[in-house]
Amino acid sequence: MFADELKTLRRLGVRHVLLQILNFASVLATGLMMWKGLGLVCNTESPIVVVLSGSMEPAFYRGDLLFLTNPASERYHTGDITVYKIPGADIPIVHRVLETHDVVSKDKGYVSASPLAQKQLILTKGDNNPVDDIDLYQGLEWLERKHIVGKVRGFLPYIGYVTIAMNDFPQLKYALLGGLGLLALVQRE
Amino acid sequence: MDALQAKIQSIFEGKIDFEGQKKVEQISRVTLVAAAVVSFIVGFALQSLRATFVIFISANIVLFLVVVPPWPMFNQHPVKFLPAKSPSNDKKSS
């Protein structure tokens, strides 16, 4: 069955294979470059996220795609929808800011006007949850800027559902693989 | 076994001729662009996203039904191959 493939391989030679690998690598590198470049512009580690939980329904459903930015010069406001990640928790959470408190540190060595001395304490809540998020903070009393991945700016519905569906229904993954395999068998060159 | 496989393959492949391919290309391009433009305008006029997507999706279902199966109208210009030459003729000509 693989005799044909081997024959074509021999005919095309090593250079062709290397070229294929190079092409593949350049596609990967371009993708990574765009992702990281976008992250740099938006000042966030992941500029696009998929909603994983239903706690912001009916605003966001599972599988919706969110575009984030996190400009360093901008403070957070109530009503902003933020994505945050608590150290120790494995998935980021998308919730709305309920309270902000701009504390100016009186510690020695800080100039009160400098951004270093200004700490913003944040409390969030999911629109669909009855109470605020303190229980999700794993012992933290408030969120701070360092926990926040970004502010939600834009929104595309359902596009990310594919990734969730793969996780929710493992059968789908096998069905997809099987279908591709069948196609490869049935198809003639 | 081989015959059966070939038959299944030909059903799955649904080959069409070159003229048909050109036609499919044109049809799909025009329909998709028109569907997008019309559905946007109608939806905006009626202020309803539902109208937009009903139009766009139904246009696409029709398009796929027209374009994907190998309808006879895409096979009206079969390629006419030259008659096979016998090997002896072939040798003389080369």
Next chain:
Amino acid sequence: MHTVYSRINNVSAFLSSCLMALLAAIALSSLVFTADPKGILDVQSLNIYEGHTRRYHNRWQDVTFVNFNLTADLTPLFNWNTKQLFLYLQAEYVDAKGVKNEVVIWDRIIHKKDKANLSLNGRNKYVFRNLGKSFKGASAANYTLKYNVMPYVGLLTYGEAARTGPLAFPEKRTEVA
């Protein structure tokens, strides 16, 4: 385009480009709608009592109770790309330690255009408390009604529908009147 598979492949590739263009056009179309409706917000009473809060079970803390009256017609914010309106009432004040605070005390999600014409008496849904123990020495607070328009596709937009003048926090009351 010669086999079924390649036809499906080609047409769906072009379909997804068209779909993306359509979604982008829808997202951009909401920039055309620039409604900025205004309403009236009245804070009718402010009371401060001492109480326990969920955050610190074993500590007494001052809690402010707000009663307000709200009339606003927000129907102009609904267009074909509006999924819902998130409406929230926010208090802004600076406390005795110079901390600037923004606290949401009430919110509501509006799904439908015919429910966006509001006229209601409400009180705070969320516990309104200061970072420290009390509100003593805090500046007068501004109460503002803000909204967040959430589209089906596109950018989130924010706006302000009503605002009260600065209202001073009252003295703490010891017994429930």
